[in-house]
Amino acid sequence: xxxxxxxxxFSALADPTRRAILARLTAGAATVKxxxxxxxxSGPAVSxxxxxxxxxxxxxxxxxxQWRPCRLEAAPLKEVAEWADEYRRFWDMSYARLDEYLEHLxxxxxxxxxxx
Amino acid sequence: xxxxxxxGTTTFTTPSDRExxxxxxFEAPRELLWDAHTKPEHVTQWMLGPEGWSMPxxxxxxxxxxxxxxxxxxxxxxxxxxxxxxREVVAPERLVSxxxxxxxxxxxxNTLLLTExxxxxxxxxxxxxxxxxxxxxxxxxxxxxxxxxxxxxLAEYLRTMA
Numbered sequence: 001x002x003x004x005x006x007x008x009x010f011s012a013l014a015d016p017t018r019r020a021i022l023a024r025l026t027a028g029a030a031t032v033k034x035x036x037x038x039x040x041x042s043g044p045a046v047s048x049x050x051x052x053x054x055x056x057x058x059x060x061x062x063x064x065x066q067w068r069p070c071r072l073e074a075a076p077l078k079e080v081a082e083w084a085d086e087y088r089r090f091w092d093m094s095y096a097r098l099d100e101y102l103e104h105l106x107x108x109x110x111x112x113x114x115x116x
Numbered sequence: 117x118x119x120x121x122x123x124g125t126t127t128f129t130t131p132s133d134r135e136x137x138x139x140x141x142f143e144a145p146r147e148l149l150w151d152a153h154t155k156p157e158h159v160t161q162w163m164l165g166p167e168g169w170s171m172p173x174x175x176x177x178x179x180x181x182x183x184x185x186x187x188x189x190x191x192x193x194x195x196x197x198x199x200x201x202x203r204e205v206v207a208p209e210r211l212v213s214x215x216x217x218x219x220x221x222x223x224x225x226n227t228l229l230l231t232e233x234x235x236x237x238x239x240x241x242x243x244x245x246x247x248x249x250x251x252x253x254x255x256x257x258x259x260x261x262x263x264x265x266x267x268x269x270l271a272e273y274l275r276t277m278a
Contacts (some may be wrong), residue, residue, distance in 0.1 A: 010222070014249035027222040058251035092126045095140050098152060098162040101122060105151075105158075 012056035017041070018049050019106045022058060025072035029062075035070065123236065133248040137238045138219040146230040146237040153228060154178050164188070164235065178205055200226075215243070248259035 012018055021035055038048045050070060053059045061069045127139040131202060156174040164171060165188070167203045183200040196217070204212035204227070211228040223242040230237055238240035243249035 005247070055262055089129060091138055093166050094163050095126055095142075096165060098141060099160045101158070102142055102148055102152065104145060105148055 009058065012052050015052075017046075018053055021046070021049060021053065022072060025059060025070060025073040029069040029071040031067045031069050032069075044058055097110065130251075131242065134245045134251050135242050136245075136251060137240055139238065142237045142239060143235070144237055145184050145235060147208045149237050149239060150211075151225075153156045153211065154207075159186070178202060180205055205245040222246050 013022075017039060020038070024030060024035060024038070032046055032050065035050070036043050039046065049057065049112060050061070051071075054061055057076050058073055060073050061068050061070050123141045123143055125140065127137075131137050131140070152162065154176060156176055159176070160171045160174050161178045163186075166252060168191035171186055172189050173185060175183070176186045177183050180202055182202045182205075183199065184202065185197075185223050188196040188198075190196075198217055200214040200216055200223075202211070202213045204210060209230050213226050213228075214223055215226050216223045222245055224246075226243070227240075227242045229240045229242075232238075
């Protein structure tokens with residue numbers, strides 16, 4: 001594999017059509033035809049998007065059936081979303097702690113004069 | 117004068133296609149905020165995220181070209197490693213550095229700006245991503261285009277479907 005998994009996830013998610021396809025798949029497995037319906041693009045164009053999503057491990061396509069339904073594979077998405085969520089929470093909570101710490105430092109400075 | 121955000125509220129915005137900005141107002145002079153971001157003995161006291169995290173490693177070589185390296189440890193024993201390089205060091209107002217969360221993540225260029233007014237300091241950290249795509253992926257990650265509010269909803273949603 002040329003690139004790492006998360007880079008593939010990032011680039012797969014960067015396209016609005018692909019995000020819309022993933023959103024549709026959260027409602028359940030669907031065929032290429034079903035997935036093409038809401039978009040003003042051709043079946044082959046949708047297939048191209050599906051290949052990108054498949055390569056990123058975001059969807060799985062059943063090999064057996066002729067109509068090859070696609071289903072969502074949530075694990076990589078979950079990883080990215082949790083990271084983003086955690087990142088935001090991280091700073092929010094760190095800054096709350098910094099508020100308290102600054103208060104503590106300011107109290108100390110008043111007593112010590114110039115601190116390090 | 118622009119309307120200042122309230123003290124104690126962290127604001128997340130997207131100033132351009134490739135950026136995410138975090139802003140917050142503190143009841144302290146900016147020299148103190150500068151120290152809080154640039155001296156390991158201070159950084160390790162607060163830059164800890166949610167409960168249950170500690171920072172066993174915090175190395176700061178505060179000069180242009182100097183490197184920084186921090187490691188967070190969670191109570192479950194897992195670790196997060198983050199490092200980068202300082203590009204601009206202008207005490208006590210401007211700190212530009214790169215940030216890497218490891219091979220898997222795009223490197224960002226972070227600019228910390230501190231402005232003081234009447235004893236209050238506004239902190240703004242702007243993270244510049246290599247492309248709009250990587251920024252959007254980091255920010256949006258989701259099912260629809262939207263603001264940072266989608267983080268919480270998406271994460272919650274994904275948890276329910278896992």
